[in-house]
Amino acid sequence: xxxxxxxxxxxxxxxxxxxxxxxxxxxxxxxxxxxxxxxxxxxxxxxxxxxxxxxxxxxxxxxxxxxxxxxxxxxxxxxxxxxxxxxxxxxxxxxxxxxxxxxxxxxxxxxxxxxxxxxxxxxxxxxxxxxxxxxxxxxxxxxxxxxxxxxxxxxxxxxxxxxxxxxxxxxxxxxxxxxxxxxxxxxxxxxxxxxxxxxxxxxxxxxxxxxxxxxxxxxxxxxxxxxxxxxxxxxxxxxxxxxxxxxxxxxxxxxxxxxxxxxxxxxxxxxxxxxxxxxxxxx
Numbered sequence: 001x002x003x004x005x006x007x008x009x010x011x012x013x014x015x016x017x018x019x020x021x022x023x024x025x026x027x028x029x030x031x032x033x034x035x036x037x038x039x040x041x042x043x044x045x046x047x048x049x050x051x052x053x054x055x056x057x058x059x060x061x062x063x064x065x066x067x068x069x070x071x072x073x074x075x076x077x078x079x080x081x082x083x084x085x086x087x088x089x090x091x092x093x094x095x096x097x098x099x100x101x102x103x104x105x106x107x108x109x110x111x112x113x114x115x116x117x118x119x120x121x122x123x124x125x126x127x128x129x130x131x132x133x134x135x136x137x138x139x140x141x142x143x144x145x146x147x148x149x150x151x152x153x154x155x156x157x158x159x160x161x162x163x164x165x166x167x168x169x170x171x172x173x174x175x176x177x178x179x180x181x182x183x184x185x186x187x188x189x190x191x192x193x194x195x196x197x198x199x200x201x202x203x204x205x206x207x208x209x210x211x212x213x214x215x216x217x218x219x220x221x222x223x224x225x226x227x228x229x230x231x232x233x234x235x236x237x238x239x240x241x242x243x244x245x246x247x248x249x250x251x252x253x254x255x256x257x258x259x260x261x262x263x264x265x266x267x268x269x270x271x272x273x274x275x276x277x278x279x280x281x282x283x
Contacts, residue, residue: 052088116147150181
């Protein structure tokens, strides 16, 4: 190869390497601000449900008679009143608020379009039986109930939190249950991160990086409804919970010919085996 041509090739390679390095720095600069947005939201949202649900269950016990299923519209109104009467629940990000009778059947939600009524919560999520155990306090379980789904297509997982509803005499009437679809909650966090990055973008003429927020439970990652399935599968293949056990995990990944920076960090407020991941790519 002529010396001049070799020099041109070398310069071209160096320019490409510098461009790649600059791009990685740009993507990396998004990581800390993103987690700084997410962390306080997760802390606040989980605390609202954990603090508010026992109070809501107590209020609901005073509003219901001995046969809550006899008047499902009255039950719906009682659910709405109980939630409105507890500030933490009124502003909570739960994607469902339901009343479950002691045998595990969902009698009513507070939603106008009630997709869950008639479903057996304990058949769909066997661990939900723990909610009705003697002297059970606030109970948190994981699983999937079709009527509580947060998305129309694809897999999902639900964080289910229950508190027993009792009469003044201590008779068990059922349980007040809330929680969220992981995919809907991922969508909510993602929107807040994107809004923050847009507002703080120093170069308004340049778009912010493409970013997806994923919630990781065990080895499985869950993204919002608009997150491509290939992205969640690619992230899940990394076993991000294990990779992030010693702190922030970073790596590069190529999905559908697009390069991403993949970052994961454990988030104990969501659960012992939970992490939050970011997929970031330049436009």
